[in-house]
Amino acid sequence: MNQSSNCDPLSMGRRSEHTRRQLSDLILQAAEQLIVDHGLAGLSARAIARDIGYTPGTIYLLFANLDDVILHVNARTLDALYAYIKAAIAKERSPLRQLMQAARAYVEFARTHPNRWRACFEHRLPVDVAGPDDIDVRIQQLIDLIMAPLADVSQTEGAALDAAAQALWSGVHGICILTLTHKLQMVGGREIEHLTDNLVRHYLVGLAASDASTDSMGP
Amino acid sequence: MNQSSNCDPLSMGRRSEHTRRQLSDLILQAAEQLIVDHGLAGLSARAIARDIGYTPGTIYLLFANLDDVILHVNARTLDALYAYIKAAIAKERSPLRQLMQAARAYVEFARTHPNRWRACFEHRLPVDVAGPDDIDVRIQQLIDLIMAPLADVSQTEGAALDAAAQALWSGVHGICILTLTHKLQMVGGREIEHLTDNLVRHYLVGLAASDASTDSMGP
DNA sequence: AGTAACAAATGAACGGCGTTCAATGCCATC
DNA sequence: GATGGCATTGAACGCCGTTCATTTGTTACT
Structure with a gap:
């Protein structure tokens, strides 16, 4: 039986x-x-x-179909990216350096595995399934990686912290996309790493300055 | 004859x-x-x-082929985007407000014409033609739009100014991409405009602060 | 051993795609 | 009217994603 x-x-x-x-x-x-x-x-x-x-x-x-296969491949890629960034963060002590290294790790991963990385963001599902699938969850986990150091550096919390994490992460992402697709004319020796450092550093400086002038009234 | x-x-x-x-x-x-x-x-x-x-x-x-058709459609889209941002900038006087409005115009255009906008950046050519085609030139023109006000605000020039323009523009672009593709969980009432304002404002503050402390020694 | 049951894997088929090109049809000219 | 020649066709090629009746190999039971 x-x-x-x-x-x-x-x-x-x-x-x-x-x-x-x-x-x-x-x-x-x-x-x-x-x-x-x-x-x-x-x-x-x-x-x-x-x-x-x-x-x-x-x-x-x-x-189920090819989209399903792609989704699984992308999930693997994002897992690898997560591990890579997490390791990069773990190597540093100061929150500021952790953020810089996280950004650099993101860029380096995208540059080392351009086609796998691009597949995660180029793949467009049919109009259906607005619900957050595996991929969106994993992307949120990536963003969560920088929350702790960002909270330290910026002295923000709650919605403001979320916004800062999303803005910063999106910014780095945008640099990767435009660089990898060669939409940015990289004149001279300027490289993607310099752009990333530039964006992260200035954003963090500005973020800290704004907090100091608005949030905390000083001791 | x-x-x-x-x-x-x-x-x-x-x-x-x-x-x-x-x-x-x-x-x-x-x-x-x-x-x-x-x-x-x-x-x-x-x-x-x-x-x-x-x-x-x-x-x-x-x-020549479908790619050629897409390239022409994208060129039209980028021309429309250029005009839209240029008009937004022209409405403002202060360089800071010009930059903010340029970013908002970019975001608004992407949100109003999501499929046309995405087509400009999703379209991947075959491995050939590394040479800067019409599209890349038009994207550079978009970036050039913010050079003048950015020079005013940041007191930078040359390579540093180019880098700042590219970093800032890429950052806004990244926010657009991730928002339009629903890769960012937009919890609460946080909207794409808030993210954009957040990124631009803090970046510019940080940029100006860095310049003040490094470039000009102060009067 | 023989056989029934059943899942794994096939491969043919459907409709759609980008692209090519010999054949067709229309027009201005002679 | 006949003719030359270009604009346009439509059939064809080889690819694609996807489905499903059919085949094949293995196991379980008699």
């Missing part, structure tokens, strides 16, 4: 040379490699299938 | 109900409308042809 035997339920498949989990990983790895090599535009179900030695239909046994 | 007659060379066409120029405009208008209605993903040669009453092949008599 019951299917309990000495073989685990995961290997119940008939022709399966791979567990569902293994196959799922294969697909995601192949998809990620295609994105790395040729960008989001280079991703196709047929290309994935070719690379893993299956047919396109197999992908649809494990994922 | 020569084709000179009482009819202008533009109407030499045989079955043509439209001048090449008219037909080109028809195509661009239809393409723009498709982008407005359904985003870049909603654009296709067949859809354009259907809307203007021609066949897909006709498009290729006037444009």
Whole structure:
């Protein structure tokens, strides 16, 4: 009656040379490699299938559609980005340096993995699903990473702190986007790191100055 | 021998109900409308042809390919954006207010024409043509718009001024991107305008403060 | 051993895409 | 009227995402 035997339920498949989990990983790895090599535009179900030695239909046994695959790849990328920034922050002690290093880590990740990074933000879902999916949650987690040091540096809290974190993070993001897509003419030796430092430093100075003059009335 | 007659060379066409120029405009208008209605993903040669009453092949008599069409639509969009920001700046006198209004105009344009605006930055060319095309030139013109007031406010010039303009403009751009793509959780009543004001104001304060402490030694 | 049951995987098919190009149709001219 | 020649067509190619009836291989039970 019951299917309990000495073989685990995961290997119940008939022709399966791979567990569902293994196959799922294969697909995601192949998809990620295609994105790395040729960008989001280079991703196709047929290309994935070719690379893993299956047919396109197999992908649809494990994922709802290609968007679903992309979402999973992007989730992995954002996890890696999260870990990278977290490590960068952990290396520093002073909140100010933590913020600077976080920004630099973000930029460096985007520059090291341009196609994976861009896929996270270029991928446009169909009109549906306004609800915050996995991706949006992960992006919020990225922003949360800088909340603590930003609170220290700016002496703000609550909504003002949230706003500052979002503004700062968006700003760095904008620099990455425009630089990676070559929309900014980088004349001379000015590099993306300089722009990032410029933005973060001046923003933080201004933020601290504004707080000092409005929030705290002084001791 | 020569084709000179009482009819202008533009109407030499045989079955043509439209001048090449008219037909080109028809195509661009239809393409723009498709982008407005359904985003870049909603654009296709067949859809354009259907809307203007021609066949897909006709498009290729006037444009090299669909990318070429998109490039032209984007150029128009950036021209409109340029005019919009320029008008916003012209309404103000003080450089600081000019910068704030320029940022707000940018945001407002992106919010009013989200699909057209996004098309300018989502469109990814094939690996070729690194050379600065029309689009990049127009983006540089946008940045140039804020150079004069920024020079006033910041008391900087040369490379430092360029860097400040790029950093500030990229920051506002990043806010637009993340907001329009709903990657930022906009909790409470915080809106994109508040974020923009926040970024611009604090950045400018910090920029001016840094200049005062480094560049000019003070009278 | 034989067989029934069943899941894994296939591959053909559908409609749509960008793009090309020989063939067609229309017009101005001779 | 015949002719030359360009504007336009529409069929075709090879790609795409996605679906699903069919096949195939494995297990479980007789």
